[in-house]
Amino acid sequence: MEMTLRWFGTGFDTVTLKQIRQIPGVTGVITTLYDTEPGEVWSRERIRALKEEISASGLHISGIESVNIHDAIKVGTPDRDKYIDNYIETLENLGKEDIHLVCYNFMPVFDWTRTELARVRPDGSTVLAYTQKAIDSLDPEKMFESIKGDANGAILPGWEPERMAKIKELFDMYKDVDDEKLFANLKYFLERIMPVCDKYDINMAIHPDDPAWSVFGLPRIIINLENIQRMMKMVDNPHNGVTFCAGSYGTNRKNDLPTMIRALKGRIHFAHVRNLKFNSDDDFEEAAHLSSDGSFDMYEIMKALYDIDFKGPIRPDHGRMIWDEVAMPGYGLYDRALGATYLNGLWEAICKSQR
Numbered sequence: 001m002e003m004t005l006r007w008f009g010t011g012f013d014t015v016t017l018k019q020i021r022q023i024p025g026v027t028g029v030i031t032t033l034y035d036t037e038p039g040e041v042w043s044r045e046r047i048r049a050l051k052e053e054i055s056a057s058g059l060h061i062s063g064i065e066s067v068n069i070h071d072a073i074k075v076g077t078p079d080r081d082k083y084i085d086n087y088i089e090t091l092e093n094l095g096k097e098d099i100h101l102v103c104y105n106f107m108p109v110f111d112w113t114r115t116e117l118a119r120v121r122p123d124g125s126t127v128l129a130y131t132q133k134a135i136d137s138l139d140p141e142k143m144f145e146s147i148k149g150d151a152n153g154a155i156l157p158g159w160e161p162e163r164m165a166k167i168k169e170l171f172d173m174y175k176d177v178d179d180e181k182l183f184a185n186l187k188y189f190l191e192r193i194m195p196v197c198d199k200y201d202i203n204m205a206i207h208p209d210d211p212a213w214s215v216f217g218l219p220r221i222i223i224n225l226e227n228i229q230r231m232m233k234m235v236d237n238p239h240n241g242v243t244f245c246a247g248s249y250g251t252n253r254k255n256d257l258p259t260m261i262r263a264l265k266g267r268i269h270f271a272h273v274r275n276l277k278f279n280s281d282d283d284f285e286e287a288a289h290l291s292s293d294g295s296f297d298m299y300e301i302m303k304a305l306y307d308i309d310f311k312g313p314i315r316p317d318h319g320r321m322i323w324d325e326v327a328m329p330g331y332g333l334y335d336r337a338l339g340a341t342y343l344n345g346l347w348e349a350i351c352k353s354q355r
């Protein structure tokens, strides 16, 4: 595996490449062109400039998170081919610039959903949290308003204000889309992009729906092993793989994370490893990465990745806000650096004990 950190780019991230370079064992970044809109073609020039900026800091691009999917593709509207053509052109440009991993998601309307961005934990740190009760009593159109005050001025990935301004329209677009339709639209998209992925050896890594169940009555399909296997079988190509996000699949306590990892051998292209602390089955908060701070056994997760001979990038995921840092919720420097160091420690111990 390669240890990496997500970086949103100069002007969008409070964390600098120089700081990332100084986290022991972190060699790559997972990044994006944060100011592009879903459906836009990423030019080769901009990709190259991003690459050069990152390599000048002594790091490299380990993958893209995300090239977002236009809603026309998810909904399957008549103009979807135009957006898929653009997506293919972006993949082609990434491939020509020697980038071989793309994370994306197929969630309708909302990307990841949390009901609080700054829940205070007993140690005084603040974390992202979710409680179903809050979702059940909230008008979905007010969702963005209800969390944006705690965003520390950052634009949250998947919650771009331009998108949220069209929220009513978005809900209308999805009114006839159920799980089956969403699966069919994902299949159509994957079938069209696989040839360019084969040509440039690009691994597509779908991110799970977070939380791993339907919110606000919207369909959500990338939620458990059965559905992932269905997705992989319907377009059976090794380039059609997954981002194994422990914190997203782990929201559903029926998902046994180490078992899922072992079952997905060969098709996990990217891993997000983090911990959650459950207060009940539908109320959880994001913990420190350390096993004892949350509900997951992080050793077992890393061991499962080791057992499947996982070679792709791993990144610590959302961190707590600690030591008075002001940053995008979940994406500060300090707690993610602690997370990377802890995960690297687990990995070293696993490797040495297996020799």
Ligand code: DNO
Pocket (backbone or CB within 6 Å): 065, 066, 103, 104, 105, 111, 112, 157, 158, 207, 330
């Ligand atoms: C949240 C992230 C997601 C993820 C996308 C992938 O912090 O894990 O926004 O990047 O779902 O497309």
